Amino acid sequence: MGPTQILRYSQNYCAGELILKITTAGFIAAIEDDRENHRYRLLHALVRADGIGEWAQALDEAISGTASQHLANSVTDARRTLTERVGRGSWQQEAVRNLHEVLVGIHDGAQPIGEKVQLRAWFQMFAELRNKTRGHGALTPATCVKLAPRLDASIRSLSQNNPIFQLSWAYIHRNLSGKYRVVEIGGDSVPFAKLKSSAAASGENYVAGIYLWADGFRRVELLHTDLDASDYFVPNGAFRNGSYELHSLVSDSRLKGDASPYLAAASERPPSETEGKGELxxxxxxxxxxxxxxxxxxxxxxxxxxxxxxxxxxxxxxxxxxxxxxxxxxxxxxxxxxxxxxxxxxxxxxxxxxxxxxxxxxxxxxxxxxxxxxxxxxxxxxxxxxxxxxxxxxxxxxxxxxxxxxxxxxxxxxxxxxxxxxxxxxxxxxxxxxxxxxxxxxxxxxxxxxxxxxxxxxxxVFGMEREEAEALVAQTALALGIETLVGRKERDLIIEDSNGHPYVIKIVLGEIANAGAFSKPSNLIARKEDILDALFERTYANLSPIAARIFLTLSGWRSLVPQLAVEAVLLRHGSGDGDPETGIDQLVRMSLIERTTAGDDADFLEVPLAAALFCRRKLEVSPLRAVIESDIRFLQDIGATAASGLKDGVRPRVEAFFRKAARRMNAGASMEELRPLLEFLAQRFPPGCFCRN
Known part of the structure; x- marks a missing residue:
């Protein structure tokens, strides 16, 4: 029994830490957005936390501090279970008393508990237990054997009755067609059932991750898993260089977490310059x-x-x-x-x-x-x-x-x-x-x-008209004292690279003023990653999977591209990945791409430079990068189109693609890869247009 109980004791330590962190992560996920950013402040602290005590403190703040005022209504009962005082005969009392006995067995100075206890005391007590254990070194086998049953009973009681675990949890992932893959983790599966319906494909976009149902789908940012929900990772400190450690208390594996969402200061923020006045x-x-x-x-x-x-x-x-x-x-x-x-x-x-x-x-x-x-x-x-x-x-x-x-x-x-x-x-x-x-x-x-x-x-609202953009360049250059650095040629390049975007124009001119010399605007814009994120991150996060893929593809090669060609390239992967036309319409509606109609009524698509520079960073880390780069090569076969070439429409581009395809096949290339594109273009293009020599 001895070795078995020693092993169980060690495993229960890991289980207790996981229970504490999942409980904290769940309650924090259920905090509504509010003007004081309570949820963000807790997230900001915990991705940096090196000790379990900080997690227990964060849980206390979430369920009994000022942040608790913003908890979703559906977790009210769960919160009450942790904060109400209960006496003997309750499972909460049993869990807390058993853990207290373990703490007393390790630390003679442990504070006594009263006749009535709050379940939230368990989490503070467990953090103290972990810290005392580490502070006093490894426990003797005899102590482990003695305390293992108590710790096991406490952990078992909490894991079976924890109210936050009774809620609905699932891992969801959206594929390119817009349909969700739902892996149920716990609780009632009914709330997530609607994500499995065909109607969900055209509904709200939820990024891949673990979600908790609490008056809506709440992403549990502090808990990570894989596609099969076979392992779970929680933040474990080591916050540096834009990342933090994710540790699995199940497999002891470690990953790097992306810290970019948590880099902004968590202190109280000033009001906006465009906030309304306090009185009429x-x-x-x-x-x-x-x-x-x-x-x-x-x-x-x-x-x-x-x-x-x-x-x-x-x-x-x-x-x-x-x-x-x-x-x-x-x-x-x-x-x-x-x-x-x-x-x-x-x-x-x-x-x-x-x-x-x-x-x-x-x-x-x-x-x-x-x-x-x-x-x-x-x-x-x-x-x-x-x-x-x-x-x-x-x-x-x-x-x-x-x-x-x-x-x-x-x-x-x-x-x-x-x-x-x-x-x-x-x-x-x-x-x-x-x-x-x-x-x-x-x-x-x-x-x-x-x-x-x-x-x-x-x-x-699109970019400024030419005269407006010229006036903005002249006015801003004068204000910055750089009129001599921005002549007509430089002005035209700034307007062209910014697509008339007024804020981008100001940022480029500000960078020129800081450097005291003119530089290529595209290079200046590319270096301002924080500004690109501020301009585009929120919109990008709301894209459907098919729209995001099209955006990544078009940003990889900036040119006027026939919409027909984009649809053809995407459909070569099969028809089950979503409707390209719907994705394109969403990108136009969200102003991430511009659509221009040519002389033959064919639509051409283009991504503004600033948006393309933002998206290229996304492409570098995208799991679809290889596939998208392959799609870009097919678009390049159709050829670049300048604005001056729009009068000719799409026909010259399609003819050029067919000629390249013919040369490839004459050189011995397989037709299987090209067949879907050729068939799609042939079906969509007016009959007889390819009959000329």
Whole structure:
């Protein structure tokens, strides 16, 4: 019995640590996003934690500290199980007392426990046990034999009854077709069943990982596994050089974790420069809390006119400005709104900001979002306009009150503005709430990097027009004192490489000013990885698998590429990997690629330089890299297309591909690899076009 109990004692130490870390990871995953970033602060600390005591402290904060106020409602019972005081006869009491007996057997100075205990004490006690064991060296065999039954009983009781383990857990992975592979880990499988349906393929995108169901799918960032969920890894410190250690307490294997999501400071963040003012005041002919506009804004007449017309008319209750990060959506909106404030169309304009990153000349700066949920928005609205907190029937819900004002405001015609909509906790749900309640003459205007909802009037915001971009270059160069470094040739190159993106133009000019010499803009942009991440990471994370693959493919070879060719190249892998046309439409809708129609009505696709530079870094670490590079070679066979060649349409490109294919086969190459592409192009291209010599 001795050696067996010694082994069991050692195994139970590993099991206890795994229970502590999984429990902590689960509760942290169930913390909702909030303005103070409670969940991120805990994640930030634990990927750096070198001791188990920090995990126990994080669990305490999650279930009884300020972070616990933001736990999902469905884990309320689990939290109560850990925090309520219970007496003898309960499994919690049994688990805690058994572990306490083990601790006393090792450490004479262990604090006594009372008649009633909280289960959360188990986790602090286990951390103390681990630290005392390590501090006093290896235990004697006799001690292990004596304490093994108690430790075994405590671990067994907690593993069988732990409330967080009773929830639904699964590992999910989305393939290129958009369908999810679900590996159930524990709890009720019903919540994850809908991910197995065909409807899920067109639904929300969840990155591969372990998820917990708690009023929605919550990614458990601190727990990792493989495709078969056969081994589990948790952070184990060693945070350095952009990575941290992941350790399996099951197999003792070790991996490197990507630390990039946890590099931003966890301290309290400053407010955004575009956060609305704290009170309504008179501007023009309206009451509003609009933030100040930047003095460096360059007017964009055509875009401003389109936005102004949409907001002034008596149609379109919801107007959405959609475009890439830094493209100028907020600046355009503020400029137009200040002009509208001088008219009598609205009586009130209310500005809500969910912005969490300010794009500044010095780089991307993390800021604290003002609102994230309908509740935050409603409370902010009540603070701005005032109004009773209680009525005859009791407390008045801020959300219900604002919903009434969306329908018919006692303040008069009101324009509700929601800036950085993609940052709110659930954009689709919040949009549905707004759409359900908004009624003319009231309107809502949204700015967002992507648009995963309908029933609005979308206005796409692209790069600046040529004259606008020239004015921005001249104005910024003058402000930086580098007019002599930026002549016409340099200006044209900056505009071309930036695709008229105003923020990218400013960053390039700022880098030229810092260096005191002109450098190729593409090289300057490529070095600003933090800015590229700020501009594109959030949008990229929301792409479907097929859209992400197309983005990776097009970014690997920057040229105008016929959409027909992209579809053909992807379909050569088989028809079960998703619809390329749907993926392309998503990329266009999210402003990651641009689609241009040629003279023969054929569509051509191109990725802006900044987006392509961001995506090439993704390609370097993509598991699909070899396949995508093969696809790129096929696209290169079709040949590059310059903007000047669009008038000729797609025909010259397809003819060139068929000629290359013929030469390959004449040289002895197998037709099997080319057959799917040739058949697809032949079916899609007008009959008889290949009959010429």
């Amino acid at each position: 005041d008179i501007q023009g002919r309206v009451f509003t809390n609009l933030p100040a506009t930047t003095a460096s804004y360059v007017r964009r007449p055509n875009l401003e006119s389109e936005v102004r017309a949409a907001l002034m008319n008596d149609r379109h209750p919801i107007v959405t400005l959609v475009g890439r990060g830094g493209i100028g959506k907020t600046s355009v909106a503020l400029t137009v709104l200040r002009e509208i404030a001088k008219t009598d169309r609205y009586d009130v304009i209310v500005w809500f900001s969910a912005r969490d990153i300010d794009l500044m000349m010095s780089g991307a700066k993390q800021v604290q979002p003002r609102v994230l949920t309908d509740k935050d928005i409603a409370e902010e609205y009540r603070a701005l306009i005032g109004g009773p907190i209680e009525g005859p029937a009791g407390k008045i819900s801020p959300t219900a009150s604002m919903a009434e004002h969306l329908r018919k405001s006692p303040l008069g015609s009101t324009l509700f503005v929601f800036d950085n909509f993609e940052t709110v906790r659930s954009p689709v749900d919040l949009f549905q709430w707004i759409d359900t309640n908004i009624r003319l003459p009231n309107k809502a205007v949204i700015t967002s990097r992507f648009r995963e909802f309908k029933a609005d009037y979308p206005i796409e």
